[in-house]
Amino acid sequence: MSGFPGQGPINRRRVILSLGGVVLSAGFGYAGGNAFAQAGKGAGQSYPPAPAIPSDAKVHKANLTAIRQSRQLAAPPAPPTDTLGYTEGPAIIRLQQGEWLEATLANRLQEHTTIHWHGIRVPNAMDGVPYLTQPPVMPGESFTYRLQPPDTGTFFFHPHCNTVEQLGHGLAGILIVEGDEVRPHDHDLVCVYRDWRIDVAGKYQLLTTDAGASKAGTFGDHRTINDEVQPVFKVPAGGDIRVRFLNVDMSRVVDLGVTGADAWVIATDGNPLPPQKLKSWRLGPAMRADLTLRMPKMAGTRVQLVNYYSAQPIVMAELEADGAALDRPDFVPAALKPARIPEPQIENAETFQLRLSASSVPADLPPDLVLPDGSTLRYADALCLTPKTFWALNGQPWPSASHEVLPPPLVTFQRGKTYIVEIINQTPHIHPMHLHGHTFKVIGSSKGDVVPHWADTTIVAPKERVKVAFVADNPGDWMIHCHIIEHQETGMMGIYRVA
Numbered sequence: 001m002s003g004f005p006g007q008g009p010i011n012r013r014r015v016i017l018s019l020g021g022v023v024l025s026a027g028f029g030y031a032g033g034n035a036f037a038q039a040g041k042g043a044g045q046s047y048p049p050a051p052a053i054p055s056d057a058k059v060h061k062a063n064l065t066a067i068r069q070s071r072q073l074a075a076p077p078a079p080p081t082d083t084l085g086y087t088e089g090p091a092i093i094r095l096q097q098g099e100w101l102e103a104t105l106a107n108r109l110q111e112h113t114t115i116h117w118h119g120i121r122v123p124n125a126m127d128g129v130p131y132l133t134q135p136p137v138m139p140g141e142s143f144t145y146r147l148q149p150p151d152t153g154t155f156f157f158h159p160h161c162n163t164v165e166q167l168g169h170g171l172a173g174i175l176i177v178e179g180d181e182v183r184p185h186d187h188d189l190v191c192v193y194r195d196w197r198i199d200v201a202g203k204y205q206l207l208t209t210d211a212g213a214s215k216a217g218t219f220g221d222h223r224t225i226n227d228e229v230q231p232v233f234k235v236p237a238g239g240d241i242r243v244r245f246l247n248v249d250m251s252r253v254v255d256l257g258v259t260g261a262d263a264w265v266i267a268t269d270g271n272p273l274p275p276q277k278l279k280s281w282r283l284g285p286a287m288r289a290d291l292t293l294r295m296p297k298m299a300g301t302r303v304q305l306v307n308y309y310s311a312q313p314i315v316m317a318e319l320e321a322d323g324a325a326l327d328r329p330d331f332v333p334a335a336l337k338p339a340r341i342p343e344p345q346i347e348n349a350e351t352f353q354l355r356l357s358a359s360s361v362p363a364d365l366p367p368d369l370v371l372p373d374g375s376t377l378r379y380a381d382a383l384c385l386t387p388k389t390f391w392a393l394n395g396q397p398w399p400s401a402s403h404e405v406l407p408p409p410l411v412t413f414q415r416g417k418t419y420i421v422e423i424i425n426q427t428p429h430i431h432p433m434h435l436h437g438h439t440f441k442v443i444g445s446s447k448g449d450v451v452p453h454w455a456d457t458t459i460v461a462p463k464e465r466v467k468v469a470f471v472a473d474n475p476g477d478w479m480i481h482c483h484i485i486e487h488q489e490t491g492m493m494g495i496y497r498v499a
């Protein structure tokens with residue numbers, strides 16, 4: 001059984017040290033973030049300045065308390081499962097484009113956490129990466145995020161350290177920025193896909209295994225949408241439905257398809273796409289697709305959301321036509337309003353090659369520290385490190401060969417210029433690669449034509465080379481990593497700098 005964050009004996013990953021060798025442990029009090037702030041950014045560096053909300057801004061306030069909560073996941077009579085979440089129940093925040101979000105994270109866990117706003121082009125200070133953009137939020141502390149999401153769409157948020165444990169136990173929320181529809185839908189359905197690593201009794205299995213972390217990831221077999229197995233959602237018969245599908249699983253790849261109706265993809269990772277007739281659309285962990293479809297008119301008729309990335313197609317959820325049929329003109333999928341993302345200037349762009357490789361070479365860390373009980377522990381914050389290394393970016397496993405806590409950037413991009421990042425997969429496994437801070441355009445693949453589309457995460461298949469392009473207009477130090485969380489936490493992570 002996996003250790004549960006915030007309960008049971010303190011395990012080694014939960015013990016926190018400063019670089020100076022002062023032992024602070026999860027059960028016996030905490031330091032404030034500042035000691036770590038200095039350790040995290042290195043001498044002389046400080047965290048980026050937080051944005052201020054203009055006095056005339058429209059502000060949406062949210063309280064996001066990270067807490068333990070029970071959820072009925074396994075079928076009764078199995079008891080509810082002990083999980084983590086933000087406040088009570090699933091957190092879905094809906095904003096209008098242009099609104100500011102003021103979200104206060106209160107940490108009621110027994111270990112530190114932060115919130116990363118996945119896919120939102122935030123200022124660096126609001127990116128929620130402990131040690132890089134902010135001090136970790138210690139138990140009992142709080143931190144207020146202030147951001148004005150520039151783009152409409154379907155996003156999610158989650159912690160960025162010890163993510164296997166925190167996300168694995170359910171700590172994630174949904175952020176929807178409205179204002180992209182030209183023609184409103186009759187129903188807007190959020191479908192959050194994830195596996196739970198639990199058995200039929202609702203008890204956790206190991207969230208990570210070496211076999212999984214060093215290969216395709218460790219999978220759960222309790223597959224859910226909105227925490228339910230194969231839920232049926234009642235939606236208006238004959239109505240136009242927008243399905244916001246999010247893959248928030250840590251390892252599972254989904255080939256999203258629809259049976260029982262024609263569907264079109266209208267957004268990728270939240271960003272508008274001219275409607276594409278859906279055959280199937282591949283979504284790695286953290287990726288999203290918005291679909292539009294017209295429900296059948298006869299009440300009781302069902303439409304299936306299917307995962308084709310499997311030996312047999314798996315029905316993940318169903319939509320059931322409900323009530324008297326709506327009287328609508330013939331269905332034409334309506335495009336969303338175009339994105340407001342700077343268009344990359346490909347002609348003169350420089351290319352940066354990012355090689356994904358396996359690595360059994362551990363990062364060159366300083367010697368382990370000896371604890372009072374005679375055991376040893378690795379330096380820095382063990383919560384954010386892994387004792388094992390399986391992966392590397394450009395030959396550098398995270399953390400890299402450095403005596404500082406943070407490795408140097410893999411690359412520095414000049415602010416305002418367009419860059420092409422060519423991601424080269426030298427491993428036999430799929431990697432959904434995610435860049436913080438920028439939304440990029442997927443422009444090419446060695447495996448054939450791609451539909452150019454905006455994304456924050458893109459799958460790179462074995463032996464594939466994928467090209468993405470973006471204008472490096474958001475200054476700061478940003479993470480770039482695989483979103484198979486076990487890969488991220490065993491080396492496949494680095495920093496890129498925009499200056």
Ligand SMILES: [Cu+2]
Pocket residue numbers: 430431432482483484487488492
């Ligand atoms: Cu990976």
